[in-house]
Amino acid sequence: MVRCTTLVVSLFFCAGPGLAFAxxxxxxxxxxxxxxxxxxxxxxxxxxxEDHTVPMISxxxxxxxGSRDEKEGITGSAHMLEHMMFQGAKxxxxxxxxxxxxxxxxxxxxFTTYDYTGFYMNLPSDKIDLVMDVEVDRMSSLAIxxxxxxxxxxxxxxxxxxxxxxxxxxxxxxxxxxxxxxKSPYHWPVIGWMKDIAKYDPKTLRHFYETYYVPNNxxxxxxxxxxxxxxxxxxxxxxxxxxxxxxxxxxxxAEPPQxxxxxxxxxxxxxxxSFNVAYQGVPEGHEDMYALDLAATALGVGSSSRxxxxxxxxxxxxxxxxxxxxxMQNAGLFGVSVTMKPGLPMNDALDIxxxxxxxxxxxxLSEEELKKARTIKMKSFVDGLRTIDAKAQALAATEIITGxxxxxxxxxxxxxxxxxxxxxxxxxxxxxxxxxxxxxxEPRGGQx
Amino acid sequence: MRTLLLSSLSLSLILGAGCASKKTSPxxxxxxxxxxxxxxxxxxxxxxxxxxxxxxxKNGMKVFFIQDDSLPRLSLQGLxxxxxxxxxxxxxxxxxxxxxxxxxxxxxxDAMKLAGDFNALGTEFAAGPGLDGTFLSAxxxxxxxDALLELYAEVLMNPAFTQKEVDRTKSQTVAALRRxxxxxxxxxxxxxxxxxxxxxPYGRDTLGSLATVNKIRRADVIRHxxxxxxxxxxxLAVVGxxxxxxxxxxxxVFEPWGGxxxxxxxxxxxxxxxxxxxxxxxxxxxxxxxxxxxxxxxxRDNPDYLALLVASEAFGGGFSSRLMxxxxxxxxxTYSISSSVDARQAAxxxxxxxxxxxxxxxxxxxEILKLYKEFAANGITEEELxxxxxxxxxxxxxxxxxxxxxxxGLVLLDFYGRPLSDLADFPKNVAKLSLKDVNAAISRHFTQxxxxxxxxxxxxxIGTQLKAMSPETIRL
Numbered sequence: 001m002v003r004c005t006t007l008v009v010s011l012f013f014c015a016g017p018g019l020a021f022a023x024x025x026x027x028x029x030x031x032x033x034x035x036x037x038x039x040x041x042x043x044x045x046x047x048x049x050e051d052h053t054v055p056m057i058s059x060x061x062x063x064x065x066g067s068r069d070e071k072e073g074i075t076g077s078a079h080m081l082e083h084m085m086f087q088g089a090k091x092x093x094x095x096x097x098x099x100x101x102x103x104x105x106x107x108x109x110x111f112t113t114y115d116y117t118g119f120y121m122n123l124p125s126d127k128i129d130l131v132m133d134v135e136v137d138r139m140s141s142l143a144i145x146x147x148x149x150x151x152x153x154x155x156x157x158x159x160x161x162x163x164x165x166x167x168x169x170x171x172x173x174x175x176x177x178x179x180x181x182x183k184s185p186y187h188w189p190v191i192g193w194m195k196d197i198a199k200y201d202p203k204t205l206r207h208f209y210e211t212y213y214v215p216n217n218x219x220x221x222x223x224x225x226x227x228x229x230x231x232x233x234x235x236x237x238x239x240x241x242x243x244x245x246x247x248x249x250x251x252x253x254a255e256p257p258q259x260x261x262x263x264x265x266x267x268x269x270x271x272x273x274s275f276n277v278a279y280q281g282v283p284e285g286h287e288d289m290y291a292l293d294l295a296a297t298a299l300g301v302g303s304s305s306r307x308x309x310x311x312x313x314x315x316x317x318x319x320x321x322x323x324x325x326x327x328m329q330n331a332g333l334f335g336v337s338v339t340m341k342p343g344l345p346m347n348d349a350l351d352i353x354x355x356x357x358x359x360x361x362x363x364x365l366s367e368e369e370l371k372k373a374r375t376i377k378m379k380s381f382v383d384g385l386r387t388i389d390a391k392a393q394a395l396a397a398t399e400i401i402t403g404x405x406x407x408x409x410x411x412x413x414x415x416x417x418x419x420x421x422x423x424x425x426x427x428x429x430x431x432x433x434x435x436x437x438x439x440x441x442e443p444r445g446g447q448x
Numbered sequence: 449m450r451t452l453l454l455s456s457l458s459l460s461l462i463l464g465a466g467c468a469s470k471k472t473s474p475x476x477x478x479x480x481x482x483x484x485x486x487x488x489x490x491x492x493x494x495x496x497x498x499x500x501x502x503x504x505x506k507n508g509m510k511v512f513f514i515q516d517d518s519l520p521r522l523s524l525q526g527l528x529x530x531x532x533x534x535x536x537x538x539x540x541x542x543x544x545x546x547x548x549x550x551x552x553x554x555x556x557x558d559a560m561k562l563a564g565d566f567n568a569l570g571t572e573f574a575a576g577p578g579l580d581g582t583f584l585s586a587x588x589x590x591x592x593x594d595a596l597l598e599l600y601a602e603v604l605m606n607p608a609f610t611q612k613e614v615d616r617t618k619s620q621t622v623a624a625l626r627r628x629x630x631x632x633x634x635x636x637x638x639x640x641x642x643x644x645x646x647x648x649p650y651g652r653d654t655l656g657s658l659a660t661v662n663k664i665r666r667a668d669v670i671r672h673x674x675x676x677x678x679x680x681x682x683x684l685a686v687v688g689x690x691x692x693x694x695x696x697x698x699x700x701v702f703e704p705w706g707g708x709x710x711x712x713x714x715x716x717x718x719x720x721x722x723x724x725x726x727x728x729x730x731x732x733x734x735x736x737x738x739x740x741x742x743x744x745x746x747x748r749d750n751p752d753y754l755a756l757l758v759a760s761e762a763f764g765g766g767f768s769s770r771l772m773x774x775x776x777x778x779x780x781x782t783y784s785i786s787s788s789v790d791a792r793q794a795a796x797x798x799x800x801x802x803x804x805x806x807x808x809x810x811x812x813x814x815e816i817l818k819l820y821k822e823f824a825a826n827g828i829t830e831e832e833l834x835x836x837x838x839x840x841x842x843x844x845x846x847x848x849x850x851x852x853x854x855x856x857g858l859v860l861l862d863f864y865g866r867p868l869s870d871l872a873d874f875p876k877n878v879a880k881l882s883l884k885d886v887n888a889a890i891s892r893h894f895t896q897x898x899x900x901x902x903x904x905x906x907x908x909x910i911g912t913q914l915k916a917m918s919p920e921t922i923r924l
Contacts, residue, residue: 105842379570
């Protein structure tokens, strides 16, 4: 299927007195994103965004596989496989790969999430042939040998220590996810438990690779300085030869609704107490996501947010207080994070968090607060489209998570439609006492 | 938080070498677009440094105007040319505190009103105090440009500095200083800077110390502001979707701001040690050990700056660098290792940064030191030179892809007294470096004196691995 869409979004929900000087409010805030989307016969989804701002191309190959496709005992496999993708394939060996990228002026890296794994390259536009050849090579003929795995396993252990075991913030997030999600695969960390990392074997990773690294399970996003007609022919020629292979359906255990408060605590050598108050939210793109996003923004985004105002500014008991609504493909997390000043107990702060969440349930946001929350969301959206690499990332993520990149811009009007009553409704639906988890990181000797 | 001005910006690479040349600024100058040396490298692409216009106000404030209509956005990026190095030693942290209190109330609005008004535009006033200067920025949708300009100018020109807000900021700063140890990576870098620079201001934390912060009074903050936060010590870049009328508004808003003579402080940078020296800071319970190695390096205007950038790119700049290939890929001793050249107004530093498991500290250090000795003694190879240059030139357009990136590059070149044409000439200047040039620079800067090594880990877990290096041990 070939579909060509030029999306022009007008950020009209900002329209109002502030736009009076603009002849056409819609025009004043318009963004053009001319994307062409199509699919090869083998199922590879392609998104092309021609943009000649700089003589560079951002080349993203994302696969629909993440830590939620694992099971206990092999946690972190998707991430480990991401590492092995840089260890060489049939045509380009591991050291050759790095050398080639460097000497051709290409930046390259990758990341793994709960739902997907992304590989990206930022290249001078005349290096497109090389990059396409390299990506097809490792999509089709990755080498996974014991020797490379032995060394890379140690690298990943160090990554885990750096991100989690030796990092209080990482520890608290990991414990929060494993507390809120008990049955679903969002329970375990993307990087995996250390005991599992230590026992990865080539066979397991090979199975992961052969199952998920197929064209029909990938989204290719190319943004930047190229000719659309020419690159389409090239994509067909290079990727079109790869075979379609059936991918098993992603069947994950659903997280049952939470009916009692969960509590978890961690004691480490830290100077101050930090805690998260977390709730099961909704998946990315869910109809309630927009109201929950605005609830989180009013509660804890920005220095004038409700929590920052009370905990950091008025009471002066915390060094930071924030809130977020984090959507994944099959679930979501609504969370409040507070870091106390060293030496202070968390009880008063926790009461204030409870009180502010209670107020969200009891009283609608003022129109001024609602407008501010929408503007923060919109400004964040615009800031996220400043480079070709950022545009490619946004397109790839939206395509994978929601099934259509067009939702990237369709989201904006949905925030405009959210009313104060909607925010109050979702607060009452998702942010109740029996639905929350209290996860605490405190100094080893306990709180004062 | 300690922030190294420029160090996190890819654009720092563009600030090339050569003798500083301060030119008298015209009151208004328009540069339509600048291709310079880029044309040799991106021939036929039409790629240019965006056009910009420079206006110098009567009070000495320089303004860059850079238009970009691609998104409905406007940003105000300011650089106050005062940083940590301009602070009195006994008031270390005064610049950071002044920057932090700026948006905590003005003569018209209190702190929360101001915060709410910035947030209503979808933004925050961001203050980034660094070693040499202080970034002060905010951005909004272009439809809110007038409101943003009003708020931004109000914060810069009419801060209230009330006793209440100074006290509140001091309390937050003390808490932040006490919590630093909870971030092993950042804390290790702080410890390393202190070890490398000793009593020189660059050795201090940008926030100051518990002792000095507690001594800072409201009058000190006001004095620091009046002496340094002046228009003739400030450069502003106006970037994004705006028109000529908005340019006039910017000039009109800032014209009343009064200038004054700015006094700069100087301090001697310590020499590199004759022998390798190691400081071991031990903290119980650390699950991993942080390693920092380095030496005093060059100033921004050193003629070898670009050659050293190329050298560092080959040694520890990316996945195919010597450090990464050996220490990570071959030996599996770390997840990340890199080298960097951090050039500043006074002598900057050459740094190697990594971390490893506690039981492998000795081996990791041995391997890094072996690689360093080889690098310092024999330089890099022709193949490495070619590859490093390709990477720096190949990624160069991304640094100025956005109008904000271009603005940052121009403002910083101006700050360091470099010709603004360096922004366009970066690819040409890198390309013309020969192997002889780069290895001669390595020889000039790495053969005299040795490294300082900072290890931050758990003494009990590391055991005797460092014994042969006779470390100076500090226990937290």
